[in-house]
Amino acid sequence: MKREVVVIGGGAAGMQTALRLAERGIRATIVEKESELGGKLKGWHRLFPSFTPAEELLAELRRRVEAARIEVLASAEVVSLAPGRVVLAGGETIECRAIALCSGFDLFDARIKEEYGYGIYDNVFTSADIERMFNEGRVTMADGRRPRRIALLHCVGSRDEKVCQSHCSRVCCITGVKQAMELRQLFPEADLFNFYMDIRMFGPGYEEMYRQAQQRDNIHFVRGRISEASPTIDGRLQIKAEDTLTGRPLRMSVDMLVLLVGMRAGGSNAAFAASAGVRRAASGFLEPEDLFLNSARSGVEGIFYAGTVTAPKNVGETLNEANVAADAIEAYLKNGR
Numbered sequence: 434m435k436r437e438v439v440v441i442g443g444g445a446a447g448m449q450t451a452l453r454l455a456e457r458g459i460r461a462t463i464v465e466k467e468s469e470l471g472g473k474l475k476g477w478h479r480l481f482p483s484f485t486p487a488e489e490l491l492a493e494l495r496r497r498v499e500a501a502r503i504e505v506l507a508s509a510e511v512v513s514l515a516p517g518r519v520v521l522a523g524g525e526t527i528e529c530r531a532i533a534l535c536s537g538f539d540l541f542d543a544r545i546k547e548e549y550g551y552g553i554y555d556n557v558f559t560s561a562d563i564e565r566m567f568n569e570g571r572v573t574m575a576d577g578r579r580p581r582r583i584a585l586l587h588c589v590g591s592r593d594e595k596v597c598q599s600h601c602s603r604v605c606c607i608t609g610v611k612q613a614m615e616l617r618q619l620f621p622e623a624d625l626f627n628f629y630m631d632i633r634m635f636g637p638g639y640e641e642m643y644r645q646a647q648q649r650d651n652i653h654f655v656r657g658r659i660s661e662a663s664p665t666i667d668g669r670l671q672i673k674a675e676d677t678l679t680g681r682p683l684r685m686s687v688d689m690l691v692l693l694v695g696m697r698a699g700g701s702n703a704a705f706a707a708s709a710g711v712r713r714a715a716s717g718f719l720e721p722e723d724l725f726l727n728s729a730r731s732g733v734e735g736i737f738y739a740g741t742v743t744a745p746k747n748v749g750e751t752l753n754e755a756n757v758a759a760d761a762i763e764a765y766l767k768n769g770r
């Protein structure tokens with residue numbers, strides 16, 4: 434098969450890259466390992482800071498992809514690539530003039546942090562579970578009761594050398610604030626606590642949300658890391674932490690514990706780096722040719738990046754990067770650079 438541009442990954446970055454290329458009259462083929470487009474947006478409920486339904490953005494991106502008649506190869510996994518060539522799991526090879534790597538990130542597996550009891554105790558959830566439960570319209574404890582006290586724990590699988598994830602995932606602080614605010618809507622009577630190491634509110638409107646969460650929604654923020662969670666005899670969870678502002682140890686019983694899981698490098702990055710010769714950082718994310726002047730270029734001819742394949746990012750940044758990548762691809766196809 435011969436194609437002009439192959440876009441690897443059909444999430445927000447991949448769809449937007451293909452759309453921008455189509456606007457420029459360049460035909461792209463999206464190769465998506467799952468059966469439908471959407472990537473991580475599929476499981477998300479609302480986007481910060483506007484609380485826009487993720488489904489709204491996803492539906493619009495899908496509609497545009499369809500309207501632009503962009504070719505999509507679904508349920509097709511890329512196992513290796515090289516300049517001008519992409520190899521699929523079945524052995525099929527696609528030849529092309531350029532490749533956009535938009536394969537995204539993986540969520541940290543919370544079971545690795547055994548001390549929090551995810552997958553072991555009832556009522557320990559990840560932030561991804563909570564998004565799914567919001568979407569299903571059913572946020573309850575395992576026995577169907579309404580929670581009276583909820584703790585959200587930041588930095589699970591991020592900024593943690595013990596699990597080889599030293600980087601900050603950037604978006605989980607604001608996700609913790611957003612989810613606490615959505616939980617407040619559902620449970621006006623509940624006590625809500627966010628346990629954090631630092632609060633990182635880097636995006637537009639984020640700091641305002643953080644203030645609103647405290648002042649309007651009465652959400653408590655405790656600087657401290659939970660060291661462990663264990664079940665109590667009355668079906669609750671006891672969490673142990675240290676309040677690092679006062680230096681005092683703290684024990685608390687909660688009905689639900691939400692683990693804000695970080696973004697880790699995509700599982701395919703190692704194979705892509707090995708086969709294509711692109712650079713991979715110690716974090717596992719792929720390194721652009723130049724962070725400032727050529728962030729969409731990989732440094733290997735004809736291979737470009739967009740989105741979280743290079744680092745954790747929010748959806749807005751991802752879509753902007755997709756446009757930058759498409760522009761760089763257009764320049765490459767025209768000028769060979």
Ligand code: SF4
Nearest residue numbers: 588591602603605606
């Ligand atoms: S964004 Fe916040 S919760 Fe996420 S890793 Fe960074 S400091 Fe931790």
